[in-house]
Amino acid sequence: MKLTDITLIVSLALSLAANGQEALQFKTSDTSPRVNDDRTVTFSLLAPAADSVKVTGNFAGSPLTMTKDAAGRWTATTEALSPDLYTYALEIDGVRAIDPSNAYVMRDIASLSNPVIVPGGNADLFMPRDVPHGTVAKVWYDSKALGGQRRMTVYTPAGYEADTTRRYPVLYLLHGKGGDEDAWSELGRAVQILDNLTAAGKAEPMIVVMPNGNANQTAAPGQTSEGFYTPDIDRSDAPQWKFEDSFPEIVSFTDSLYRTIADKEHRAIAGLSMGGGHSWRISMTNPDMFDYVGLFSPAVRWNGTNVDSEAGDPQLVGPLSRQFADAPSLYLIAIGKDDFLYGINASYRRLLDSNGFKYDYMETPGGHTWTNWRNYLCEFVPKLFRDN
Amino acid sequence: MKLTDITLIVSLALSLAANGQEALQFKTSDTSPRVNDDRTVTFSLLAPAADSVKVTGNFAGSPLTMTKDAAGRWTATTEALSPDLYTYALEIDGVRAIDPSNAYVMRDIASLSNPVIVPGGNADLFMPRDVPHGTVAKVWYDSKALGGQRRMTVYTPAGYEADTTRRYPVLYLLHGKGGDEDAWSELGRAVQILDNLTAAGKAEPMIVVMPNGNANQTAAPGQTSEGFYTPDIDRSDAPQWKFEDSFPEIVSFTDSLYRTIADKEHRAIAGLSMGGGHSWRISMTNPDMFDYVGLFSPAVRWNGTNVDSEAGDPQLVGPLSRQFADAPSLYLIAIGKDDFLYGINASYRRLLDSNGFKYDYMETPGGHTWTNWRNYLCEFVPKLFRDN
Numbered sequence: 003m004k005l006t007d008i009t010l011i012v013s014l015a016l017s018l019a020a021n022g023q024e025a026l027q028f029k030t031s032d033t034s035p036r037v038n039d040d041r042t043v044t045f046s047l048l049a050p051a052a053d054s055v056k057v058t059g060n061f062a063g064s065p066l067t068m069t070k071d072a073a074g075r076w077t078a079t080t081e082a083l084s085p086d087l088y089t090y091a092l093e094i095d096g097v098r099a100i101d102p103s104n105a106y107v108m109r110d111i112a113s114l115s116n117p118v119i120v121p122g123g124n125a126d127l128f129m130p131r132d133v134p135h136g137t138v139a140k141v142w143y144d145s146k147a148l149g150g151q152r153r154m155t156v157y158t159p160a161g162y163e164a165d166t167t168r169r170y171p172v173l174y175l176l177h178g179k180g181g182d183e184d185a186w187s188e189l190g191r192a193v194q195i196l197d198n199l200t201a202a203g204k205a206e207p208m209i210v211v212m213p214n215g216n217a218n219q220t221a222a223p224g225q226t227s228e229g230f231y232t233p234d235i236d237r238s239d240a241p242q243w244k245f246e247d248s249f250p251e252i253v254s255f256t257d258s259l260y261r262t263i264a265d266k267e268h269r270a271i272a273g274l275s276m277g278g279g280h281s282w283r284i285s286m287t288n289p290d291m292f293d294y295v296g297l298f299s300p301a302v303r304w305n306g307t308n309v310d311s312e313a314g315d316p317q318l319v320g321p322l323s324r325q326f327a328d329a330p331s332l333y334l335i336a337i338g339k340d341d342f343l344y345g346i347n348a349s350y351r352r353l354l355d356s357n358g359f360k361y362d363y364m365e366t367p368g369g370h371t372w373t374n375w376r377n378y379l380c381e382f383v384p385k386l387f388r389d390n
Numbered sequence: 391m392k393l394t395d396i397t398l399i400v401s402l403a404l405s406l407a408a409n410g411q412e413a414l415q416f417k418t419s420d421t422s423p424r425v426n427d428d429r430t431v432t433f434s435l436l437a438p439a440a441d442s443v444k445v446t447g448n449f450a451g452s453p454l455t456m457t458k459d460a461a462g463r464w465t466a467t468t469e470a471l472s473p474d475l476y477t478y479a480l481e482i483d484g485v486r487a488i489d490p491s492n493a494y495v496m497r498d499i500a501s502l503s504n505p506v507i508v509p510g511g512n513a514d515l516f517m518p519r520d521v522p523h524g525t526v527a528k529v530w531y532d533s534k535a536l537g538g539q540r541r542m543t544v545y546t547p548a549g550y551e552a553d554t555t556r557r558y559p560v561l562y563l564l565h566g567k568g569g570d571e572d573a574w575s576e577l578g579r580a581v582q583i584l585d586n587l588t589a590a591g592k593a594e595p596m597i598v599v600m601p602n603g604n605a606n607q608t609a610a611p612g613q614t615s616e617g618f619y620t621p622d623i624d625r626s627d628a629p630q631w632k633f634e635d636s637f638p639e640i641v642s643f644t645d646s647l648y649r650t651i652a653d654k655e656h657r658a659i660a661g662l663s664m665g666g667g668h669s670w671r672i673s674m675t676n677p678d679m680f681d682y683v684g685l686f687s688p689a690v691r692w693n694g695t696n697v698d699s700e701a702g703d704p705q706l707v708g709p710l711s712r713q714f715a716d717a718p719s720l721y722l723i724a725i726g727k728d729d730f731l732y733g734i735n736a737s738y739r740r741l742l743d744s745n746g747f748k749y750d751y752m753e754t755p756g757g758h759t760w761t762n763w764r765n766y767l768c769e770f771v772p773k774l775f776r777d778n
Contacts, residue, residue, distance in 0.1 A: 033620075051483040053439065095439040099487035105500045105611065106618045112493045117618060131615045135539060139527035141551075151523060163529075163647050223493065227519045230494045230505060232421075259551055 032075070034103040035090075035118040041082040043118055045090070045101065050074025052094050059090030059115075060371065085122030086373050087191065089115035108189050111180040112233045124380045126198075128191040133201030134160030138193050140183075142221075143255040147248030152214055153221035154252070155183045157193055158260065159200055159207035169261045171268035171387040172209045173294075174252070175379075176277030179301075180235040182222035183214040189372050190274075192379060199383055206387040208270075211256050215273070215280055217244040249284045253291065267331075270386050272296030274375040275343070279303055289325040294332045294386050298378045299341050299370050308346045309353065319357060326359040332385055336364040336378040343370065420463070422491040423478075423506040429470045431506055433478070433489065438462025440483050447478030447503075448759065473510030474761050475579065477503035496577050499568040500621045512768045514586075516579040521589030522548030526581055528571075530609075531643045535636030540602055541609035542640070543571045545581055546648065547588055547595035557649045559775040560597045561682075562640070563767075564661030564668045567689075568623040570610035571602040577760050578662075580767060587771055594775040596658075599644050603661070603668055605632035637672045641679065655719075658774050660684030662763040663731070667691055677713040682720045682774050686766045687729050687758050696734040697741065707745060714747040720773055724752040724766040731758065 032046045045057050045068065055076040056065040061083050068076035089108060092099045100107055104116040119125055136159045142151040159170065175192060177185035186192040192210060199205035220226055223233040257264040271292045273281040278300025285295045302309045304318050337347050354361055364381065368374050420434045433445050433456065443464040444453040449471050456464035477496060480487045488495055492504040507513055524547045530539040547558065563580060565573035574580040580598060587593035608614055611621040645652040659680045661669040666688025673683045690697040692706050725735050742749055752769065756762050 047485065049483065049485045051441065052485065053441075053483075094482050094485055094487065095437060095441075097435065097437045097440065097482055097487065098490045099482065099485065100502065102486045103620070104618070105497055105502060105621050107495055107502060109493055114488065114493060114495060119617065129615065129617050130609075130613055132538075135530040135541070137527050137529045139525055141525045142523040142548075150520075153523070160530075221518070225518055227517065229507065229517050230492070232491070233493050 030103040032103040034101055035116075037118065037120055038079075041085075041120055041122075042079050043083060043088070043120065044077060044079045045092075046075055046077045047092065047094075047101065047103070048073075048075045049094065052076070054093075054095055056093040057090055058093060058098075059088055060373070061088045061090070065093060083120045085120050085125035087117055087119050087125060087128050087376070089117050089189075091115050109233075110185075110189060111235055124377050127195045127380055128376065130194055131198055131201070133197055135197055136160050136193065136200075137162065138187060140225075141259070143252070145248060145251060147251055148217055148220075148244060150220055153183050153225055154214065155187050155212040156256075156260070157187070157196055157210040157212070159209070160197065161207065162209075162261075166261075169263045170207060170209045171270070172211060172256060172260075172262050173270040173272065173383070173386060174281075174292075175210055175212045176215050176271070176273030176280045177212070178273070178275030178277050180233075181277070182216065182219065183212055184222045186212045186379075190379065191376055195376070195379055196383065199380070205383045208383075208387065209256070209260055209262060211252065213252050215245050215277055217248075243283075246280050246283045246287070249280075250288060250291075266290055266293045268293075268387060270294035270296070270332075272298065272334075272379070272382055273300070274298040274378075275370065276301050285330070286321045286325050289321075289328065293330050295330050295334065296332075296378065296382045297335045298375050298382075299337050299343055300335065300347065301343060302346055302350045309350045318353070322354075322357065322359055326357075329360060333359075333361040334364065334378075334382060334385075335361055336366065336374070336381070338366050338368040338370065338374045340367070340369040341374075418491040420491040422489050423504070425506065425508055426467075429473075429508055429510075430467050431471060431476070431508065432465060432467045433480075434463055434465045435480065435482075435489065435491070436461075436463050437482065440464070442481075442483055444481040445478055446481060446486075447476055448761070449476045449478070453481060471508045473508050473513035475505055475507045475513060475516050475764070477505050477577075477760075479503050497621075498573075498577060499623055512765050515583045515768055516764065518582055519586055519589070521585055523585055524548050524581065524588075525550065526575060528613075529647070531640070533636060533639060535639055536605055536608075536632060538608055541571050541613055542602065543575050543600040544644075544648070545575070545584055545598040545600070547597070548585065549595065550597075550649070554649075557651045558595060558597045559656035559658070560599060560644060560648075560650050561658040561660065561771070561774060562644075562669075562680075563598055563600045564603050564659070564665030565600070566661070566663030566665050568621075569665070570604065570607065571600055572610045574600045574767075578767065579764055583764070583767055584771065587768070593771045596771075596775065597644070597648055597650060599640065601640050603633050603665055605636075631671075634668050634671045634675070637668075638676065638679075654678055654681045656681075656775060658682035658684070658720075660686065660722075660767070660770055661688070662686040662766075663758065664689050673718070674709045674713050677709075677716065681718050683718050683722065684720075684766065684770045685723045686763050686770075687725050687731055688723065688735065689731060690734055690738045697738045706741070710742075710745065710747055714745075717748060721747075721749040722752065722766075722770060722773075723749055724754065724762070724769070726754050726756040726758065726762045728755070728757040729762075 034046045036044045055068040058065045061080050066078040068078040070076050101116045107114045136157050139156045141156050145152045175186050269292045271281045278297040282300050285292045422434045424432045443456040446453045449468050454466040456466040458464050489504045495502045524545050527544045529544050530541050533540045563574050657680045659669045666685040670688050673680045
């Protein structure tokens with residue numbers, strides 16, 4: 003570092019004390035989290051004045067209690083963890099806090115957590131690598147059905163800009179209740195998964211459209227004129243069906259704005275939880291639109307009630323019959339054994355079985371989690387658009 | 391809310407305790423921050439077990455001490471504040487923490503803070519409003535000069551997609567030391583400022599290109615194969631001049647990918663601090679490229695030293711003479727009275743004055759702050775591309 007650089011930094015640091023200066027923090031004295039060679043993760047926090055510090059994360063069912071050394075540094079180490087992206091927060095004297103040594107956060111509804119990745123397996127797809135990168139755009143479209151402008155995230159694959167004659171298939175990827183158009187690209191790591199699978203030759207280059215699936219919300223929290231309000235899961239999918247019924251306008255907008263291959267054989271739709279329910283209903287009510295359907299822990303509810311109460315309802319079997327008359331090349335249901343939606347999905351599968359509708363089924367450990375949804379996406383994407 | 395929705399939420403909440411589930415937090419019992427009618431801001435935190443809680447923010451020169459009530463709720467209220475976007479963090483028993491009731495964060499180098507906006511004046515431009523929105527894309531370009539792919543943020547104005555024949559002028563907008571291609575669109579609120587000024591008819595519709603100006607960093611932290619490393623101000627502009635010298639390839643890439651008007655009269659460049667220095671040098675060494683130049687608190691350094699030591703240096707006066715032979719329509723220097731770069735800028739202005747190079751000058755209260763840089767952008771953008 004040159005003397006002038008040092009002068010600049012020292013001057014900048016001195017000016018931090020002044021009124022009006024942003025409260026910068028350069029580095030803490032901790033390296034936290036630290037992923038160890040044995041796949042354990044160690045958290046540390048210098049907090050001599052604290053009486054209690056815990057780590058809450060999706061790597062353990064209950065918080066880890068941190069222990070304090072003579073210098074006032076708290077540490078805790080997990081058990082050996084499976085490869086994954088984990089999210090965690092600290093609890094300092096009873097208050098939820100993020101780890102001040104981790105500069106990264108991810109928001110889920112009203113809750114911010116820090117991420118840490120234990121490498122290996124699919125988790126190696128979750129970070130950017132030195133491969134060609136697609137473009138990620140936040141685009142607004144006019145919705146006649148819902149009124150006003152709505153925000154979506156659109157991924158175009160590496161090479162899209164360079165070859166302006168090539169056309170691409172499209173995956174529509176839908177979030178769950180409490181999520182928004184940013185969910186799949188942030189917690190879901192869809193951008194990295196697509197970049198990495200495509201670069202490895204394991205996926206066809208494709209456009210991925212991630213709209214906001216909440217009929218009563220036009221964009222992610224903080225991206226509207228409502229300001230920095232506190233996100234709330236109640237702001238999600240109601241009013242019922244309006245988003246699903248409006249979906250063809252998203253397809254039309256995409257086909258008009260991007261170089262798509264605008265036919266059923268080159269369209270896929272998938273979603274998690276509420277978005278799985280959306281994908282289920284949208285693909286059923288638009289039988290000529292999607293050749294690939296991915297239902298990840300789907301909320302399969304029809305006319306406001308769970309599908310299990312209406313296993314034989316002709317309201318449901320009718321549309322399904324039309325969809326399966328020219329059956330999708332892939333109709334995948336994926337769910338964890340511990341998912342609270344397992345029961346209604348088992349019921350739905352019985353309905354499919356009893357009517358002879360063919361589908362693929364993936365049952366995994368775990369519950370209603372991003373761990374599962376990211377893994378389902380990693381399995382689903384390589385199967386798309388390979389028949390054509 | 392329907393019964394089935396309640397069931398879904400209760401089931402989801404119950405499943406949170408399970409291993410593998412993300413640690414969601416729905417809502418705290420606090421509404422914090424609260425912007426009061428008298429433009430004070432009240433922070434609150436329920437933390438019965440804490441011994442000390444403070445608020446550090448750029449609204450005050452020293453932390454506000456919060457006081458605890460009998461229920462264990464800590465509160466503090468600022469003085470009446472000028473309209474602005476403020477950033478703050480809590481200090482709970484000596485540990486820097488974000489406000490758990492505020493779901494929004496902004497990163498500056500390694501430091502996360504919560505934002506709060508006191509409305510009025512330019513601050514009304516800082517949030518999305520119900521106006522037509524431009525598209526924001528994260529795009530990678532191949533750099534021959536620096537090697538490999540580099541990430542940039544590109545804003546295209548509302549209407550860009552609808553009228554595919556219209557061409558637009560371009561503003562290149564550069565960040566400071568410790569920043570990256572996300573800085574202007576996040577802390578800088580450039581997207582909202584452009585949307586709102588354009589909708590009000592106060593700015594020409596324009597493309598805004600926000601590249602990563604750190605020669606030894608290809609993309610913002612977390613967006614590269616280096617993973618979730620701790621950001622560090624030392625990762626910034628070195629090696630000297632390589633970014634500035636590579637700049638024409640960014641202009642070429644932009645002109646090839648977007649519908650630009652590819653001439654000097656329709657190009658502007660502006661930046662803050664290090665990016666002000668970049669804008670200064672790039673516009674000087676490419677005299678035919680930019681008709682509008684904005685130097686916000688610029689680090690005017692030449693060959694590694696501050697410009698004041700070389701006021702008469704022909705190395706500097708030569709290029710400036712070539713630039714001012716066909717002088718930019720606007721050459722704006724803007725700086726705060728308390729900025730630590732005030733002195734070298736005063737020296738630089740004397741150099742301009744003594745050589746008869748005409749420029750605009752804006753001197754404001756305050757120092758080297760985003761408050762100033764956002765305001766400078768609000769003043770600069772309406773002056774662009776109006777002569778043509």
